[in-house]
Amino acid sequence: MSELLRVENVKVHYPIRSGFFNRVTDYVYAADGVSFSIEAGKTYGLIGESGSGKSTIGKAIVGLEPITSGHIYFQGVDMTDAKNRAHVNYNKDVQMIFQDSMSSLNPRKTVFDIIAEPLRNFSGLKEDGLAQEVRHLLDIVGLPAETMYQFPFQFSGGQRQRIGIARAVATKPKLIVADEPVSALDLSVQAQVLNYMKRIQKDYGIAFLFISHDLGVVRHMTENLAIMHAGRLVEIGSRDDIFNHAQHLYTKRLLAAIPEIDVPNRAKNRAHRKAIEQEFQDQKAAYYDADGRAFPLVAVSETHQVALPESMLEGEGF
Numbered sequence: 001m002s003e004l005l006r007v008e009n010v011k012v013h014y015p016i017r018s019g020f021f022n023r024v025t026d027y028v029y030a031a032d033g034v035s036f037s038i039e040a041g042k043t044y045g046l047i048g049e050s051g052s053g054k055s056t057i058g059k060a061i062v063g064l065e066p067i068t069s070g071h072i073y074f075q076g077v078d079m080t081d082a083k084n085r086a087h088v089n090y091n092k093d094v095q096m097i098f099q100d101s102m103s104s105l106n107p108r109k110t111v112f113d114i115i116a117e118p119l120r121n122f123s124g125l126k127e128d129g130l131a132q133e134v135r136h137l138l139d140i141v142g143l144p145a146e147t148m149y150q151f152p153f154q155f156s157g158g159q160r161q162r163i164g165i166a167r168a169v170a171t172k173p174k175l176i177v178a179d180e181p182v183s184a185l186d187l188s189v190q191a192q193v194l195n196y197m198k199r200i201q202k203d204y205g206i207a208f209l210f211i212s213h214d215l216g217v218v219r220h221m222t223e224n225l226a227i228m229h230a231g232r233l234v235e236i237g238s239r240d241d242i243f244n245h246a247q248h249l250y251t252k253r254l255l256a257a258i259p260e261i262d263v264p265n266r267a268k269n270r271a272h273r274k275a276i277e278q279e280f281q282d283q284k285a286a287y288y289d290a291d292g293r294a295f296p297l298v299a300v301s302e303t304h305q306v307a308l309p310e311s312m313l314e315g316e317g318f
């Protein structure tokens with residue numbers, strides 16, 4: 001196991017301004033002391049509902065969002081130090097795929113120009129080599145070579161997302177941050193895009209940070225996961241820890257929200273979801289501190305950490 005990226009106690013606090021003088025009167029604690037690490041070549045899931053702060057963490061990792069405090073280490077080097085950033089190929093090694101493929105692909109550029117742009121910046125290829133490489137990248141995501149002369153609006157949502165993946169893969173990155181990459185797609189198309197991502201990971205050894213609100217989508221994608229709520233992590237663990245031994249009520253609530261595909265189980269699942277929701281409303285005070293923030297994470301096994309007070313931890317502890 002080798003650690004590729006480590007997020008250490010990262011905080012991103014957005015100022016809220018109000019009044020005649022536009023003074024800062026409060027802060028949104030979008031990320032409030034987040035720590036986790038991603039292994040080379042593996043997929044890490046970051047899961048939480050809307051507003052939990054997961055996109056903020058994704059953007060902080062790729063450098064699109066300045067952090068208030070904390071550190072982001074890439075292969076052991078602190079990327080929050082501008083001097084270090086200049087010395088490594090961080091912008092080449094870490095790429096991002098966005099949820100909204102329509103607005104993340106320039107509508108005035110052809111697919112060739114969209115995919116060739118990072119190649120021009122990082123590969124040193126000349127025009128002939130560029131065309132060959134773009135053709136190869138389109139082939140990887142199952143699109144015919146002639147599509148390189150088309151514009152983004154001429155594609156379906158799933159195809160556009162595949163173009164976004166080809167662009168991200170162009171620089172041969174070590175990590176791709178995928179922020180809700182399939183949320184805007186129909187179920188059948190979701191599976192297809194996820195399969196392309198899996199195959200690329202296997203063939204190129206790329207690590208993914210897979211950001212999603214839906215535990216069901218990441219179930220077959222990730223080896224390890226972090227569950228985020230209101231700017232803090234409430235549970236971290238392996239796939240088995242989270243899907244079979246969840247301890248935080250918020251994680252259990254997200255698990256209950258996974259849609260049941262089997263018709264006979266739907267009614268049972270609906271009843272379970274209602275019961276968990278009721279339990280969440282009744283008991284949530286016990287799972288958060290007096291300010292409504294999650295407790296610090298405590299290790300309950302070598303792979304599993306939960307944000308619970310000691311009195312509530314199951315088992316012997318670690």
Ligand SMILES: Nc1ncnc2c1ncn2[C@@H]1O[C@H](COP(=O)(O)OP(=O)(O)OP(=O)(O)O)[C@@H](O)[C@H]1O
Binds near residue numbers: 014015029052056057
């Ligand atoms: N630039 C900003 N200024 C002020 N508040 C912000 C800014 N960006 C995000 N926020 C707030 O920070 C919190 C976390 O936002 P973030 O987008 O990271 O959540 P998210 O979990 O990714 O949700 P979603 O899936 O809806 O994007 C939210 O309350 C959001 O309103």
